[in-house]
Amino acid sequence: MNLNIYLGLLHQGEATLAESFRQVSEGHGSEPDIHFLCQTLAKQCDKHGEVLLPIVERYGKDASEHEPERLHAQGLSETRSGPVGLLRDLQDLYLLASLVDVTWTVVNQAGSALRDAELLAVVEQCHKETEVQLSWLQTRMKQAAPQALLVAD
Template structure:
């Protein structure tokens, strides 16, 4: 059974997402909405990470090494200015997509296993992740015209 592989991938992805939201909150604290909402979303991802740990233990098997440095690679550049916010929001959106897909895969596995507790966890956490993704997409749409079309 390869469920443990995806649980490990999700655990790592939620941790990276938690750290990334905190990074963006700190870096863009001068933006009125960014610091507060990113801190809130970081707390959600931290909660998701905590919830998944019990399932990692339950289904623990030998795990394959998976790429676990997505956040580091996405946020590697030292960016500044208006474009930095847009790129950081873009990178956060990519991380939330990783997490969303993991929750979807794990929910499907939970259905196959008839593990109601895992299914409920995946359903709840996927819904919150969808809210993160939707907010980020809306914020990217808001920032894009000003950032891309107005010279600094």
């Protein structure tokens, strides 16, 4: 069974995303909506990690320790500056959140086939919040793009 690998991937993915939201919140403090919302969304990711943890532990760590590492995505190491930098950082967040989003989908499939009600309840609770994170990033990028790409210095 490889579900444990994917649960580990998801758990790590939420932690990476949380950290990256915090990084963008700090790095773009002059954009108040981004500053505050990224903090809120980071906390949402923390919460996802918390409710997922008992399931991760129930399925146990993967025996082949290397495999999950190879699957993980890197978080944002630093933020960029200026309007174009902001846009690009939001795109990076979008990629990370997309990975988490589709991982929830994949885990949900396995959970359904397993009939693991506890796992499905966690997916139900968290996945829709990830979807909203994605649509917020999409909304914010759409707003920022024309100004950043056409008239910003």
